Amino acid sequence: MQFxxxxxxxxxxxxxxxxxxxxxxxxxxxxxxxxxxASGLAAxxxxxxxxxxxxxxxxxxxxxxxxxxxxxGLIPVIHSFASFASRRMTDQVFMSGVYAEQNIxxxxxxxxxxxxxxxxxxxxxxxxxxxxxxxxxTIVSPTDETMLESILPGIIETYGMFYIRLVRKSSIVVxxxxxxxxxGKAHIARPGTDITIIAEGAIMVPEALKAADRLExxxxxxxxxxxxxxxxxxxxxxxxxxxxxxxxxxxxxHNILNGLGSAVAEVLAEERLAVPFGRIGFRDVLGQxxxxxxxxxxxxxxxxxxxxxAKKLVSEKVQAGSRI
Amino acid sequence: xxxxxxxxxDLLAAKIRLQSIISMASYGSGHAGGxxxxxxxxxxxYGKVMHYDSANPQMEDRDxxxxxxxxxxxxxxxxxxxxGFFPLEMLKTLNANGGNLPSxxxxxxxPGVDISTGSLGQGSSLAAGIALGMRLRDIQRFTYLIxxxxxxxxxxxxxxxxxxxxxxxxxxxxxxxxxxxxxxGYTDGICGxxxxxxxxxxxxxxSRTIPGHDVEAVYDAVVSAQAVKDKPSMIILDTVKGKGWxxxxxxxNVHHITISPEQLTEAENEIGTVIRxxxxxxxxxxxxxx
Numbered sequence: 112m113q114f115x116x117x118x119x120x121x122x123x124x125x126x127x128x129x130x131x132x133x134x135x136x137x138x139x140x141x142x143x144x145x146x147x148x149a150s151g152l153a154a155x156x157x158x159x160x161x162x163x164x165x166x167x168x169x170x171x172x173x174x175x176x177x178x179x180x181x182x183x184g185l186i187p188v189i190h191s192f193a194s195f196a197s198r199r200m201t202d203q204v205f206m207s208g209v210y211a212e213q214n215i216x217x218x219x220x221x222x223x224x225x226x227x228x229x230x231x232x233x234x235x236x237x238x239x240x241x242x243x244x245x246x247x248x249t250i251v252s253p254t255d256e257t258m259l260e261s262i263l264p265g266i267i268e269t270y271g272m273f274y275i276r277l278v279r280k281s282s283i284v285v286x287x288x289x290x291x292x293x294x295g296k297a298h299i300a301r302p303g304t305d306i307t308i309i310a311e312g313a314i315m316v317p318e319a320l321k322a323a324d325r326l327e328x329x330x331x332x333x334x335x336x337x338x339x340x341x342x343x344x345x346x347x348x349x350x351x352x353x354x355x356x357x358x359x360x361x362x363x364x365h366n367i368l369n370g371l372g373s374a375v376a377e378v379l380a381e382e383r384l385a386v387p388f389g390r391i392g393f394r395d396v397l398g399q400x401x402x403x404x405x406x407x408x409x410x411x412x413x414x415x416x417x418x419x420x421a422k423k424l425v426s427e428k429v430q431a432g433s434r435i
Numbered sequence: 436x437x438x439x440x441x442x443x444x445d446l447l448a449a450k451i452r453l454q455s456i457i458s459m460a461s462y463g464s465g466h467a468g469g470x471x472x473x474x475x476x477x478x479x480x481y482g483k484v485m486h487y488d489s490a491n492p493q494m495e496d497r498d499x500x501x502x503x504x505x506x507x508x509x510x511x512x513x514x515x516x517x518x519g520f521f522p523l524e525m526l527k528t529l530n531a532n533g534g535n536l537p538s539x540x541x542x543x544x545x546p547g548v549d550i551s552t553g554s555l556g557q558g559s560s561l562a563a564g565i566a567l568g569m570r571l572r573d574i575q576r577f578t579y580l581i582x583x584x585x586x587x588x589x590x591x592x593x594x595x596x597x598x599x600x601x602x603x604x605x606x607x608x609x610x611x612x613x614x615x616x617x618x619x620g621y622t623d624g625i626c627g628x629x630x631x632x633x634x635x636x637x638x639x640x641x642s643r644t645i646p647g648h649d650v651e652a653v654y655d656a657v658v659s660a661q662a663v664k665d666k667p668s669m670i671i672l673d674t675v676k677g678k679g680w681x682x683x684x685x686x687x688n689v690h691h692i693t694i695s696p697e698q699l700t701e702a703e704n705e706i707g708t709v710i711r712x713x714x715x716x717x718x719x720x721x722x723x724x725x
C-alpha cells in the first residue's frame with residue numbers, strides 16, 4: 112500500500128491552521144522553549160511576533176507561565192518535544208494546569224519512534240502514560256493533515272487541558288481532504304470483520320493500514336480503527352470492535368504500558384469481552400537511534416509484525432470459538 | 436505614611452496573626468512559622484496597596500496575588516476574611532472534610548484566591564504569566580508574588596526570574612519571605628542561598644532588602660517597586676519565622692506545628708493584648724494624640 116504525500120509536513124500544517132485561528136481569536140498565544148524553528152511555530156512568530164513567546168530552554172517555567180496566561184483569559188499553545196513536554200514538566204502540567212483547571216494546549220512533537228534520530232533521550236515512550244494518569248486532559252494523536260485541519264479548531268475552542276502528540280515531519284496522506292473527525296470518537300479508517308487493529312498517530316495508523324492490506328491477501332478482513340483521541344477513550348468503538356470482529360490488536364508508537372494498549376485492555380476487561388487481544392508497541396524498553404523504519408522493524412512494530420500478530424490472534428479466535 | 440496609618444496596619448497584622456492561629460488551631464496543626472512571618476506583608480498588601488472588591492472577587496480590573504508558598508494558605512485566608520471576602524467563622528473550617536479552605540490555597544474553592552498553589556516554585560511562573568497576560572489584555576494592574584526563602588532552592592524560581600526580566604514585566608512585584616528557615620532547619624545549613632537581593636539583581640530585577648515586619652518599610656518598598664516600569668521588582672523581606680507569638684517566634688522547628696486548645700488560649704491572650712493596645716494607639720493616633 113502506497114500513501115500519497117502532502118506538500119506540507121504536519122508541523123507546517125499545524126502552524127498554518129493556528130495562524131488562521133489566531134487571526135480570528137486574539138486570545139491565542141504561543142509559547143515555545145527555544146524550538147520555534149523545530150516546531151514550525153516560527154511561522155506563527157512571523158505572523159504574530161507580539162503573541163509568540165520564546166521562553167528559552169525552560170519547559171517548567173513555560174508550562175507555569177501558560178497557567179498564568181490562561182488565568183487571564185488567554186489560550187496558550189505551548190510546545191516542546193514530547194519527551195520534555197511530558198517528563199520535563201509533569202508537575203507543572205498538573206499543578207499549574209490540571210489542578211488549577213486551566214486552558215492550555217500542550218503540543219508535544221515527535222513522540223516515540225519519530226524522534227529516533229535523536230535517540231533514546233528524546234524518544235517519548237511514556238508521554239501518553241504520564242498524561243493519561245492525570246484527570247481532565249484530552250490526549251490527541253493526529254494522523255495526517257486532513258485530520259489536523261478537522262480537529263484543531265475544536266481543540267482550541269474547547270476550554271480545558273489538551274495534549275497533542277504530533278509527528279512533526281510526517282506528510283503521509285491517509286484521509287481524503289474534507290473528511291470530518293469528531294474529538295472523542297474513533298474513526299474507522301478501514302472496515303473489516305475478522306479482527307480490529309486499533310491504532311494511533313501518523314506512524315502507526317499507516318502501518319496498521321499496510322498490515323490490513325497484507326491480511327486481506329491472506330483472506331483476513333481487518334478493521335482499522337483510528338483512535339486519535341486516546342483520552343477520553345471511545346469505549347463504544349472498542350466494545351463494537353470486540354463484539355463485531357472478535358479479536359483486537361492495538362498498535363501504538365509508545366510503551367505498551369500505560370498507553371493506548373492499556374486503555375483498550377481496561378475496557379475489554381471491564382466489559383468482560385474476553386476476545387483474543389494483543390499489543391504492538393515498545394515493549395517496556397528504552398529507545399535508540401536509527402531511522403523510523405529501522406526502529407519499527409527492530410522493536411516489532413512495523414506492518415509485517417502487525418500482520419503476524421493479527422494472524423495469530425485470528426487463529427486463536429478460531430481455536431477458542433466465540434467467547435463473547 | 437502617617438502614624439495613624441501605620442498603627443492601623445500594625446493592628447491589621449496582629450489580627451491576621453490571631454485569626455491565622457485560630458484557623459490552624461481549629462484543625463489542630465499548621466505551617467505556623469511561615470504564616471506568622473507574613474502578617475505585615477499581607478496587612479500592607481490587602482490593607483493599603485491592592486485594588487480589589489471583596490464583594491466581586493473575580494472583578495477583572497483587580498490586582499492579583501500569587502501566594503507561591505501555598506502551604507501558608509491560612510495567612511491569606513485570615514486577611515481575606517478580615518477584608519470581607521467570606522465570614523471569619525469560615526476560618527475554622529481549615530482542612531475540614533469537603534471544606535473550602537485547603538491548607539494549600541485553591542482558586543476554585545476559596546473566594547479571593549487568585550490562583551492555586553502548593554507545589555513550590557510554580558507560583559513564580561504563574562505570576563510571570565499573569566503579569567504578561569495583564570499586559571496583553573491591557574489591564575493596568577499589578578501582580579504580586581510571594582515566595583518563601585526555602586522555596587528559592589527550586590530551579591523554576593530562577594527560570595521564571597529570567598523569563599520575567601526578559602520581558603521587562605514592570606507590573607510584577609515579588610517578595611521573598613526571608614525568614615531564614617525551611618522545613619528541615621536553617622536555609623544556610625541546607626542549600627545556602629547567598630545574597631538573594633544581589634541574585635535577583637543579576638537576573639535583571641530591581642531588588643531591595645527591607646525589614647519585613649515594618650509596615651511602613653514594606654509599603655515604601657512597594658511604592659518604589661511600582662515606579663520601576665521596565666523590569667520586575669523583588670522585595671526581600673527580612674523576617675522572623677513564627678513572628679509575633681512567643682510559642683514560635685525565632686524558635687527552631689516551627690515550620691509546621693501542632694496547636695492544642697490550651698496553646699490557642701495562650702495565643703488569644705497574648706495577641707489579644709497586642710490587639711487591644713494597638714486599638715487604643717490607633718484611636719489615639721486618629722485624634723492626633725500619638
